[in-house]
Every structure is written in C-alpha cells, then in structure tokens.
Amino acid sequence: MIYRSHILVCAGTGCTSSNSLQIIDNFNNLLAEKGYEKEVQVIRTGCFGLCAAGPIVVVYPEGVYYSRVTPEDVEEIVNEHIIKGRPVERLIYKEHDADGTSTTLNDSSFYKKQHRIALRNCGRIDPENIDEYIAFDGYKALGKCLTELSRDDIVDILLASGLRGRGGGGFPTGLKWKFAKAPESDVKYVCCNADEGDPGAFMDRSVLEGDPHSVLEAMAIAGYCIGAQQGYIYVRAEYPIAVKRLRIAIDQAREYGLLGDNIMGTGFKFDIDLRLGSGAFVCGEETALLASIEGQRGEPRTRPPFPAVKGLWGKPTLLNNVETYANICQIILNGADWFASMGTEKSKGTKVFALGGKINNTGLVEVPMGTTLREVIYDIGGGIPNGKKFKAAQTGGPSGGCIPAEHLDIPIDYDNLNSIGSMMGSGGMIVMDEDNCMVNIAKFFLEFTVDESCGKCPPCRIGTRRMLEMLTRITEGKGQPGDIEKLEELAKNIKASALCGLGQTAPNPVLSTIRYFRDEYEAHIYEKRCPAGECKALLNFVIDPEKCKGCSLCAKKCPVGAISGEIKSPFTIDTSKCVKCGLCMESCKFKAIEKK
Amino acid sequence: MKTLQELEAIRQKKINELNLRESTEGNIRVVVGLATCGIAAGARPVMTAFVEEVSKRQLNNVTVSQTGCIGMCRLEPIVEVLEPGKEKVTYCKVKPEQVSRIVAEHIVNGNPVVEYTIGSYE
Incomplete structure (x- = not known):
C-alpha cells in the first residue's frame, strides 16, 4: 500500500505514559472520518530519544517534528498539515537556545552530533511489523552469515570490529563469542541480558521497544556462530511494552521461518524464548541471571568457571547485553572496518546514554565513543535547566562514579572513565547541579x-x-x-x-x-553544614530582618505554625518547630528567607 | 519458511512504501496546492495520481507533498516541480490524466511539459 504521507507517533514507554496511544487513536479516527485513511498512514514507532519533549509526532515526507503533542492537537495537525499542507508552527519542536526554529529533526543539535547504530530503527519503523524491519535490511545479516560466512569468520569480524560489551564490563565481544564457540558440546545456549536495573537507565528498554528484531537476529547469528539452538532473553517484568513487542516479534519471526527449524533452508535451527525477571537488581549479574533462568534463586556464584564454559544448566552459554546485540547485524553488514573507524583507539563504535537528572533534554542519545561529556550535556542535552551550574554527572549508576566539572572535556570511552574513577556502565547518565549534595x-x-x-x-x-x-x-x-x-x-x-x-x-x-x-x-x-543546602537536618531557614516587610504571607503558608511576628515588622522562624519544608521560602515575594 | 530470495522480495516491495521516511535532501519535490481552493478544484485526485505514478516507477528521489494556497486560486489545481539547482516549474489547472505525462517527460527525462505550464496558459 502506497501512502502519500506517514505520521509516526512515538509509542515508547515515555510517550505512552503521556498519552501517545490516544493520539494514535485520534489520528486514525479523524483520518477515517475525513476520508484520508487510504492516503495517510499512522505508524506507532519506538523511542525518538527526545523524551523530555514527548509525545513526539513526526510527519513525512516533510519530516516535520512535533513535540508535546496532546490528543486535542490532532485535529489541528490533520486539518492544517495533512489536508492543507501547512505545518502547525506552534507544535514544531524548537531548540532551547537556538536562534530560530528547526523544522526537520536531523537539523536540531540534539540529533546533529548523534550517530545512531543501535538505535537506527528506533523512531523509524513500526516495531510490531517485521516487514518494515526487513525493508531496512533486516535479517540480511543472518542470511549473509548462514550462506556466506563460516563460524570462524564471524568471530574474526567481531574481533576486528573492536566491539566491547555494552552492559558495562566492556569485555571484547569477539573474544566472548570465541570462548563460547570453543567448547565441544551438543547443547549450548545464547542468552540476552535485558535486566536493565540501574536507576535512570533505559537504553535497553528503548531498543527492545523500538527495534526488537535487531536483538532476535543477532541472537540467531550468535547461535549459528557458537553452535547453539536455543536462546533466552531475560527481560524485566517491569518493561511490559518491551515484553509485548518481543513476544510479537518472536511470533512474527517464527511465522516467517526466521526462527525455528531449517532457517532459510540452510538446516540451521534456532529458537528464542522469554524469561521474565521479577525486579532483583542482582539478576543483571551474569551468573545470578543464569541461575534465575534455571528457576533458582537469583544469586551469583564464583567464577571461574565462566558461563562460556559452564553456564545455563551447566552448558556453555553466551550472554550479551541488548545493546551489544543491537550492534552485531550492522557490523556483519557493513564490515569490521566500518565499525572500527568510529570511536577511540580502544573503544570502537557508539554508545547509547540515557540522560536524566538536571538536564534540559532528558532522553536517549547515541554518540560515537570519544565524544566529550561537555558535548553530550551541553550540545545534545541542552545544558542545565534554570541557569544552574553543572556540578557532576554520574555514569554507571550505582556501580559507577561521578565525573566533576574539571573532567567535562574528557573523551568518553571505557578506559578514560575508569581512569577518573567512574565507569561506562550500561549507559545511565545522571546530571547533577549545584543544588545536589x-x-x-x-x-x-x-x-x-x-x-x-x-x-x-x-x-x-x-x-x-x-x-x-x-x-x-x-x-x-x-x-x-x-x-x-x-x-x-x-x-x-x-x-x-x-x-x-x-x-x-x-x-x-x-x-x-x-x-x-x-x-x-x-x-x-x-562544620555540620551542607554546602548544597540539601541535607535537611543540617540547614535552618532564616528570615532576613532587613528584607522582611512583615506581610505575614509566610506565616500563613507555614504548615506547622513555626513563623510568627507582627504585621509590618520582621517575622521570625522558630527552628524547634520548623520541619524545613521550604514553603515559606517559595512564597516570600521579597526573597527575605534564606537557607543556612 | 522464507528463503533469501523471498526476503529480498519483501524488502523491495516494502522499501518502496517506506522511502518517504528517508532523508529528502536533494530530492525532486512535487508540491501540490491543497488549500480549500485547490481541493475544490480537484487537487486531491491529482496528488494521489502523482503518488501512484511515482511509486509505480519506483522513483526514490522524488517527494510528493502538499502546500497551502499559492494565491492564484483561479488556476488551481497548481503543481510545482522543484529540482535542486534548476528553476521552479509551475503547472496549472492540472488534471489527473496529465500526471503520467508530467512524470514521464519532466521528472524522468528532465523536459518540462511546456503546454501545461502556467506560462503557456497565461
């Protein structure tokens, strides 16, 4: 079916939580009502990355990028843009500090510095339609592996590409595959770690929601390479949309014979099942994860033996992270040299980061290794809100460390981050400003x-x-x-x-x-003092008698009656009653109340 | 079970539907006036005809889009063809049956159909 226009609506977790499914319904209903359903197609996609400005709607062929769309805006977009060809200016995404309006998404500085490999199909295809994945070279890499490449060739390509594990450890992926391929065993397993537990991290979720087939295809390639016939994806039950799309993707791949017996007529057999995690962070650790798949309590065990030798049910097992798998097919299709041309000496390719905390463009970004923290935070992330000063960024979540302002210009890669006491981690990046203790x-x-x-x-x-x-x-x-x-x-x-x-x-x-x-x-x-003013036990609210006009507004707002005084003369706060909620400070029109 | 050839067939068929999501930089743009005046004069069938013709010929470098009122309502449906580096060509009072000739002669072979243009009408 050929349409003149495609309306892509983000149906990732972020935009779904701000009503994007209603937007899709409204578009479909209105287009049908006006008789445009055969000319214009509405497509649900994965995450565009700019979650802060969601829900996102993109209209092709113009590539107009609408942000913060509400279900009520749909009528205006259809009447103006779709019917009369006049993009709705007020909804077009605008950069925070740019001079003008940017109308196409590739022109915005949020996207300009990004290079999307793992996220290439997120926000571009319908994740619930295998044909769209195939159209953008989907399952071509698997076909190439099964018909043109030997198992050793695949290991060699991965080794030469320099791809390292994206789950946080940074172990060379080619080496891992080589180790898992080496043992002779009639049963082996390929597993995918989708138990993304770091607070503030949602890279893997977005890949699974936006491009689930890329993970399935890479796991099938892994199965062929190491000699496994069964794969398991261990995904958190807290990711219902990802789980649903994975199920749909697995069903579609089975229906097309891209999973199952005799794949593409080559005699290769491989299938994938899901295992849902119940929210234990430790199950992201590889041995605990494998124990949990087996139905055991999710506890780690000592290594060696490593899973490549003795993993799931005692059999050799290959375990990679979602984002690692999402890179594999592109490496097979475009070659190791292509991948190795991006990044730094020891860290190749790109890395996806989930930007969160005190940053304007909360969302998902993918940048070449070696991009500086300053570029990620200021150019792509749009800087710190409310003109506050950058203090530190936490990478690697609870396993990582913070990077202070003095290291803003360090190129991000595995080794640099380790050397300054942080780590790459899985890709959560939480930005803190001067108000954070x-x-x-x-x-x-x-x-x-x-x-x-x-x-x-x-x-x-x-x-x-x-x-x-x-x-x-x-x-x-x-x-x-x-x-x-x-x-x-x-x-x-x-x-x-x-x-x-x-x-x-x-x-x-x-x-x-x-x-x-x-x-x-x-x-x-x-000094019993919190310089950032965040630790409540260490701070007191004080009224400056010089600035206080005695209006009594703060006393009225105070929930515990800790503020007293006479009208038109300075008020005082009784610190023994004060619960340090800060309401008085917010309500004062003369900025007479300070935290000390 | 799908063979590699069948996969390739799916890809070919589908990419044709999806290429309007690709970057449109450097594309030839066909812009149809779809304001109230254009619609009343029958611009929608003209637009649909362009979309069908372009996809039938698998012209991946052509974008068909719509625009508002150009100002010469009496000459609607108006269609503009914009080729990078060339002067804009404006057709007026376009009928769906003229579309295949415009696509074949102008967009594919680079020779504007002079008799349909606004210059020859005026």
Whole structure:
C-alpha cells in the first residue's frame, strides 16, 4: 500500500505514559472520518530519544517534528498539515537556545552530533511489523552469515570490529563469542541480558521497544556462530511494552521461518524464548541471571568457571547485553572496518546514554565513543535547566562514579572513565547541579545497593550496610572525625572481597564523591553544614530582618505554625518547630528567607 | 519458511512504501496546492495520481507533498516541480490524466511539459 504521507507517533514507554496511544487513536479516527485513511498512514514507532519533549509526532515526507503533542492537537495537525499542507508552527519542536526554529529533526543539535547504530530503527519503523524491519535490511545479516560466512569468520569480524560489551564490563565481544564457540558440546545456549536495573537507565528498554528484531537476529547469528539452538532473553517484568513487542516479534519471526527449524533452508535451527525477571537488581549479574533462568534463586556464584564454559544448566552459554546485540547485524553488514573507524583507539563504535537528572533534554542519545561529556550535556542535552551550574554527572549508576566539572572535556570511552574513577556502565547518565549534595547522592546509590544486595556474601550484605549507616549519620549532622577514612577503608575491603560485580562496585559512588568532593564531606562532619543546602537536618531557614516587610504571607503558608511576628515588622522562624519544608521560602515575594 | 530470495522480495516491495521516511535532501519535490481552493478544484485526485505514478516507477528521489494556497486560486489545481539547482516549474489547472505525462517527460527525462505550464496558459 502506497501512502502519500506517514505520521509516526512515538509509542515508547515515555510517550505512552503521556498519552501517545490516544493520539494514535485520534489520528486514525479523524483520518477515517475525513476520508484520508487510504492516503495517510499512522505508524506507532519506538523511542525518538527526545523524551523530555514527548509525545513526539513526526510527519513525512516533510519530516516535520512535533513535540508535546496532546490528543486535542490532532485535529489541528490533520486539518492544517495533512489536508492543507501547512505545518502547525506552534507544535514544531524548537531548540532551547537556538536562534530560530528547526523544522526537520536531523537539523536540531540534539540529533546533529548523534550517530545512531543501535538505535537506527528506533523512531523509524513500526516495531510490531517485521516487514518494515526487513525493508531496512533486516535479517540480511543472518542470511549473509548462514550462506556466506563460516563460524570462524564471524568471530574474526567481531574481533576486528573492536566491539566491547555494552552492559558495562566492556569485555571484547569477539573474544566472548570465541570462548563460547570453543567448547565441544551438543547443547549450548545464547542468552540476552535485558535486566536493565540501574536507576535512570533505559537504553535497553528503548531498543527492545523500538527495534526488537535487531536483538532476535543477532541472537540467531550468535547461535549459528557458537553452535547453539536455543536462546533466552531475560527481560524485566517491569518493561511490559518491551515484553509485548518481543513476544510479537518472536511470533512474527517464527511465522516467517526466521526462527525455528531449517532457517532459510540452510538446516540451521534456532529458537528464542522469554524469561521474565521479577525486579532483583542482582539478576543483571551474569551468573545470578543464569541461575534465575534455571528457576533458582537469583544469586551469583564464583567464577571461574565462566558461563562460556559452564553456564545455563551447566552448558556453555553466551550472554550479551541488548545493546551489544543491537550492534552485531550492522557490523556483519557493513564490515569490521566500518565499525572500527568510529570511536577511540580502544573503544570502537557508539554508545547509547540515557540522560536524566538536571538536564534540559532528558532522553536517549547515541554518540560515537570519544565524544566529550561537555558535548553530550551541553550540545545534545541542552545544558542545565534554570541557569544552574553543572556540578557532576554520574555514569554507571550505582556501580559507577561521578565525573566533576574539571573532567567535562574528557573523551568518553571505557578506559578514560575508569581512569577518573567512574565507569561506562550500561549507559545511565545522571546530571547533577549545584543544588545536589554529593554526600546525599552517594547515600542514595548506596541505599539502592543495600536494598538490592542478595545477601550471599558478607562484605556486600554487611559492609555496604555499615557504610550506609555512616553516610546517614553524616547527612544528619552526626558525623565524626575519622568517618571519611573509615569509609575509604571499608570501601577498599568490600571491593576486594565481595563475590560479584554488585558488591565489588557498590562502594564506587562513595569513593568517587570522596575523591572529588571531599570538602563537602568535611563540611558535613566538621562544620555540620551542607554546602548544597540539601541535607535537611543540617540547614535552618532564616528570615532576613532587613528584607522582611512583615506581610505575614509566610506565616500563613507555614504548615506547622513555626513563623510568627507582627504585621509590618520582621517575622521570625522558630527552628524547634520548623520541619524545613521550604514553603515559606517559595512564597516570600521579597526573597527575605534564606537557607543556612 | 522464507528463503533469501523471498526476503529480498519483501524488502523491495516494502522499501518502496517506506522511502518517504528517508532523508529528502536533494530530492525532486512535487508540491501540490491543497488549500480549500485547490481541493475544490480537484487537487486531491491529482496528488494521489502523482503518488501512484511515482511509486509505480519506483522513483526514490522524488517527494510528493502538499502546500497551502499559492494565491492564484483561479488556476488551481497548481503543481510545482522543484529540482535542486534548476528553476521552479509551475503547472496549472492540472488534471489527473496529465500526471503520467508530467512524470514521464519532466521528472524522468528532465523536459518540462511546456503546454501545461502556467506560462503557456497565461
């Protein structure tokens, strides 16, 4: 069916939560009502990346990029743009600090510096239609592998491409495939780690929602390469849209004979099933994940033996992350040299980051390795809201560390991030501004790992809890001299002795904040002061008698009656009653109330 | 079970439907006036005819889109053909049956159909 115009509506998790499915319905109903249903097609797609400006609607062939569309706007878009060809100016996405309006999505600085490989089909195809995936060279890489390449060729291509695991560890993917291919075994497994648990990370979810077939195809290639006939995708149950689209994709691939027996008539047999995780962060660790697929309690075990030798049900198993798989088909089709031409010396290709926190363009970006943090945060991310100052970015989630302003110009790759005490991680990037207390941030991540520790090994179970208690004390103004040193020592020992990656990396946020923001820790401990004004126990609200006009507005707003005074003379706050909610400060028209 | 050839057939068929989502830079643009005046004069069948003709000939470098009122309502349906680096050609009072000739002579072979243009009508 040939249409003159395609309306692409984002149906990723972000835009769905702001009503994009209603927008799709409205478009379909209105177009049918006006008799345009045979001329204009409405397509649900995966994530465009600019989640902050969602719901996103893109109209082709013009490529007009609408943002923050509501179901009520649909009528105007149809009447003006679709029928009369006049794009609706007020809805067109505008850059925050650009001079003019940008009408096509590739012109905006959000997209200009990006290079989309893993996300190439997100926001471009209907993820629930296998034909659209095939149209953009889908399953061509699998065909090439089955008919032209030997199993060794595939390993060689991956090795030469320099692709490294995108789940966080950064282990060379070609090597992993080589190790999994080596053992002789009649049964082997290919698994996909889609248990994306880092707070603030949603790269894998977006790939699965926007381009599920790219993962299925790469897993089939992996099956052919290492000699496996069964694959499992371990995906979080908290990702209902991803699970649904994966199910649809698997069914469609089976129907087309791209999964199952005798794929493409070559005699190769491979099938994929889903296993849903129930929300335990530790199940993102490879041995815990495999235990969970087996139906065991999700606990890690010691390595070696590595899964490549003894994995699922004791058989050799290849386990890669979603984003790693999403790169494979493109490498097979375009060649190792093409992939290796992007990135830095030891980190090739691109990396997807989920931008969150204090940043204007919250969303999903894919940049070549070696792009600087400054470019990601200021050029693509649009900078910090409300003119605040950048303080640090946390990469790698609870396993990573923070990167302070002095390292903004460091090219992002695996080794550079390690050298400054952070890590690539899976790709969550949380931006913090001057109002964020770094001790509190460290405490937040540690709370997460303490909650998520499986409890199998004491360094993680007990050690991280002791660290959290110390941090809590510090943020409550009860820190003692020597606490910083104790934290450092405990951190060192936990890193050295914990069983799995979760425990070994749990102290990282504490260590890196101490490394770059030791003065903040010291201010909390020695001066009982929180420089960022975030730790409530350490701050007091004070009315400046010079500025106070005695209007009594703050006293009326105060929920606990802590503010008193006479009209037209300065008011005062009773700190023993004050719950530090900050309402008085927001309501004061004369900016007479300060946090101290 | 799909063979490689069948996959290729699906790809060929489908990419033809999807290529309007590709970058349109450098494309020849066919713009049909679809304001109230254009629609009343019968511009929609003209537009549909262009879409069908372009897809039938698999012209991947041609974008068909619509625009508002150009200002000469009495000459609608008006169709403009914009080729990068060349002067714009404007056809007026276009009928659906003229479309295949415009596509064949002008868009494919680069010779505007002078007798349909606004210049020859005026």
